[in-house]
Amino acid sequence: MLDRTSTLFSHVKPTDTDFQGGGLRDFFLYRDLGVAAATHGKVVAHLVKANLPPEGGTGWHRHEADFQIVIMTQGWAKFMYEDQVTLVQAGDVVHQRPGIRHYLFDYSPDMEYLEIVSPADFKSIDVEPVCEVPPSTPWP
Numbered sequence: 001m002l003d004r005t006s007t008l009f010s011h012v013k014p015t016d017t018d019f020q021g022g023g024l025r026d027f028f029l030y031r032d033l034g035v036a037a038a039t040h041g042k043v044v045a046h047l048v049k050a051n052l053p054p055e056g057g058t059g060w061h062r063h064e065a066d067f068q069i070v071i072m073t074q075g076w077a078k079f080m081y082e083d084q085v086t087l088v089q090a091g092d093v094v095h096q097r098p099g100i101r102h103y104l105f106d107y108s109p110d111m112e113y114l115e116i117v118s119p120a121d122f123k124s125i126d127v128e129p130v131c132e133v134p135p136s137t138p139w140p
Contacts, residue, residue: 010038044120057105075111
């Protein structure tokens with residue numbers, strides 16, 4: 001449980017931080033929302049958006065995290081969660097249970113989502129393939 005006395009107030013406006021590369025995936029851009037610093041690493045919140053076409057996607061992986069949600073704010077993405085294709089569209093919220101094996105294999109050029117994860121320094125671990133993954137849709 002978060003110790004409320006040790007977390008800081010944070011207010012980030014859209015002009016305060018830019019989207020940048022250098023995050024978990026090279027084909028995405030990330031915009032830090034100041035939550036990791038405010039919670040001393042207990043939680044990270046960032047906006048993630050498409051930067052390049054999904055050639056090959058994320059590969060099969062899982063996260064070492066206690067909590068993770070994805071809120072699709074624009075566009076769409078297709079994930080494999082275990083052996084199920086899941087289309088996540090703008091407005092959808094996905095709670096990724098700890099350790100679920102997944103693969104983001106397709107997304108629209110305008111895809112953007114809010115991701116909230118605890119802890120902030122969660123790890124991504126490659127796993128053996130669960131099943132075949134459908135092909136991605138070429139970008140125009």
